[in-house]
Amino acid sequence: MNYRLENDYIAVEFDPETGALVGLLNKQNDWQVIRQPKLAMGIRLTVPMPEHRNNRVLSERQSLSSYGQLGSNKVKLKWDQVEGDKSGVLAIKVELTVSLEADQVHFELEIDNQSPFIVEEAWAPCLGGLREQKGEAHLSSMSMTMCGGFREVSHGPSFPNQLGYWGTDHPSFLMTYPESSVLTPFILMTNGVNGIYLGQHDQAQNIVNFLHELKPGYGDSKHGRVMEEDEIDGIPAGYVVSAIRLPFIQPGESMTLAPMVIRLYEGTWHEGLKTYMDWRKTWHVHEPLPAWAEEIDCWMTLHINSPEGCCQNSYLELVDIAREAKERGVGAIQLIGWARGGQDGDEPFQDINPQLGTWEDLQSAIQQIEQLGVRIYLMCKFKWADRTTPEYKAEIEQHTMKDMYGDPVYFQGYAYQTITQQLGGGSRRTGAMLCHLSSDYRKLALRELQKLLDLGSSGLLYDELTSDERLLCFDPTHNHRYGENNVKGSTLLAEEIHKAAKAHNPEFLLAGEGSNDHLTQYYPINYVRSTDKWAGWEINHRAAWKFMDPAMKIATCLTGWDDREMVNQCMAYGYIINYEPYHFKGRLTDYPRTVEYGQQAQQLRNRLKEYIWHGTFQDTMGATVAGANPQQELVYSVFINSANGKRAVVLANQSLEVLEAQVTLANSEASFQLYRVGQDESESSEGYAVVQPRSLIVLIEA
Known part of the structure; x- marks a missing residue:
């Protein structure tokens, strides 16, 4: 019988032999996240040896030593030793403390390394056999990017093989914090109805990797198609999503890793993001703007x-x-x-x-x-x-990041204007990363x-x-841990x-x-840069960072010669308009249409600045918009005036057709005053709005 830990929100189950996580149940809607328990995983380590860098401590080969109850909502799983697939038994003790806090599960991993080798990777928790509820849309994994929105990778009906088939056993993709596509230490796995928050709550900015694997593989490799079955020809099938840290624990050293948190929630990404927002309030302090x-x-x-x-x-x-x-x-x-x-x-x-x-x-x-x-x-x-x-050799090279072999960590640099630079050789200024630690x-x-x-x-x-x-530095002369995260130095x-x-x-x-x-x-x-499809991360930009942190000012670039849609986006999301004609090599007189519409939008924003500039951004929370044609691109947002508590709704029509819509505020039957870009007069409205193509309106709660 499985070990079981539960409260009113969640039930967690562990295999008594290996300690694998075989059950994760959302009791509020009866979603069993681990749909294929034959893929369940407990702990996994990578402990490199000479000639065998990939010496894996696999979950299924481990024997759980004990399972102890620490309270009504907390347990500890212990492995007194582990077994590597190349090394055999290793003197490495692992303890995993699991606790329930309302609708969250917290995992804290402690490793005592008495082996002669470095513990390089630590995998936990691992959601093996993860799937959406049967009959629901496929999940997507989302991470916050340097563009202020989400990178989104779908789990189906097709699945990417980002890491390359030559280097992996299964189709896989990786999200690594703190890279530019994962700037916060969590991911959301959601289909808009149900979701999973998986995050590292760690002020020290340690690296965490979120590895997604499709096991055993594609049904149809031409289209990257995912099989819907939970078993294929007797082989268990499904997704495995693992949180992987890189602690580089030295022989004779013990380490407790930062807590990993899982929260099961219902609703859109806004609800999932609140998990991080609540923890963030315990440490984040804003430097005020001048x-x-x-x-x-x-x-x-x-x-x-x-x-x-x-x-x-x-x-x-x-x-x-x-x-x-x-x-x-x-x-x-x-x-x-x-x-x-x-x-x-x-x-x-x-x-x-x-x-x-x-x-x-x-x-x-x-x-x-x-x-x-x-x-x-x-x-x-x-x-x-x-x-x-x-100056590079004499003054700079000593400060560069170093790899495990003692060489500087290089990158190819950037290319400008000439073809010899664009080709990657020739005149390109190649670079070396600098160690901020x-x-x-x-x-x-x-x-x-x-x-x-x-x-x-x-x-x-x-x-x-x-x-x-390029995150890791292995240079001992820089006075930091072996394999330390350079982003910690960026904060210093x-x-x-x-x-x-x-x-x-x-x-x-x-x-x-x-x-x-x-x-x-x-x-x-x-x-x-918040244009759609930037860097292939997202199809439609969502103002996730602004929702998480309404006080953050965000400037986004406008490069189009009639860039009304980007002006509209700036208005809807409270972004700074940043003109960049000729990819920031021109003057404003080069694209008068964009600037003219931008000025009209600025005038409206200045007129209503206590709402849509100084007000608190809520994204779409607090209002609904009905009646728009599904084929039309509609962007809308809600701002709250901090002085009077009244709301403003910015409604942008990004399509080429007239948009008709009915706007309703949550918990209110308020009427509105309606304002249009380029018009001095306003008009009263009961929420019904006609928005011209490529334009926007603002509705102010009366």
Whole structure:
């Protein structure tokens, strides 16, 4: 008989022989998550040996030593030793404490390694045999990305093989925190009706991998088709989703890993996200925006030089560009390529480029632009080094991240404008990742930061804060653990940059591209790209980050020549409009249609700013919209005025046809005042709205 732990919400069952998790029942709706218990898993480790790096401690080969009740809602499973498939028995003791807290299950793993080898991977919990309820839509796994929305991967009817068939035994895909597509340490598995939250609650930012496997494989490999059966020719079939940590526990060392949390919930992603939001409140502290930055809702991004030496604009030419932008509603300019080497050249050095002018020219231009009322943010990055710089060998290489073999962790760099760069060889500036855990490197970065601060801009924008999959450093001279997560060092660097910048100017603004959740505490503005299908992550952008953190300011780019839909998105989600003609290499006069509609939208936002700019963003929570044609692209959102508690509904018609809809507020029969982009007059409404193609309205609760 299985061991069983339960409360009013959840029942969890364990195999008495191996300790495998054979049952996970949502008692509120009778969903048995483990639909195929023959695929159930308990603990799994990877303990590399000489000549056998893939020495696996497989769940099914382990013998549970004891199962003890620690209270009405807590148990401890113990394995006094483990068996590797290449090593045989190993002197590694594992304890797994499982506790129920309302509708959540908490898993805490402790490993005592008395073997002669390093415990490299620790797998737990593992949901083996996971499936949606029979008759329901397939689940999808969702993770929050650097674009502020969700990466979504469907579990059916087809399933991706992201990791490549040559390197895995089954079709698989991996979501790794803290990479750019998984910037928060959890995933949601949901079909919009039922969902599973699986997350690591860990302020220390340790890496967690969410591995998804389809066992035994495809029914039809041509289409990547998933078999609906729970068994194929006598072989158990289904999904296995495992939480995998990389603790690198040394011989003679013990370690308790951060808790993993499972919550079973009903509803949309909003409900699943609340699990993380509740935990986040216990530690996340926002750095307040400077008062001047609160009102800026429109940027321009301008690239003036590339590593190929395009030298598009001199420093002194920037003043006319800024004057032109000011006339069109722009409050801030993000300046890219201003430093030596151009964009993504000569990193991490922040010297001026003599081809563009003198240091005095750039300082003077910044001063004149800010006197116009336009703030300058100088783009910078300190995460990787350009290996072509003359200083690399003598000054930089010692600070680079190292792999297990002692070599720098390289990447191919970025390509600009010429075909020889685009081809990946030739003139491309290849890079090496820098170890932010090295205090000596952080001193060098702060030295370079000071060069930027001395130019007198109002702020900086740190590019690519956490947008890379190169996470681990194995260099013992950097004074960190073997195989440590470099993003922990990024947080230390953020603290030091923040301290230096505020000492220089208390009103200095730090903005960043793709901040993870710890870094948002220091970078209160996040620069993203929220166009649909960006990086192949999502079909339709959802404002998940803004829902999670309504105080976060998010700037998104507009590159289209008649980009009304992106303007509408900015209005609906409370995003900063960021103009980027010619992929941020043009001027605002280059695309007048986009700018004209953007200005009209800005005027409406300013008119209703206590609702749709300073109000609290709720995404779609609190209102329903009925009557729209299912073929039309409809975007809507709710904001709450913090002063009077009344709601505003922004309704955007992203299609080419007139949209008719009925808007209803939850728990209210309120009437509305209706406002349209480009019109001064408003009108009363009972919630019925006609929205013109590619336009939007705002309904204010009366």
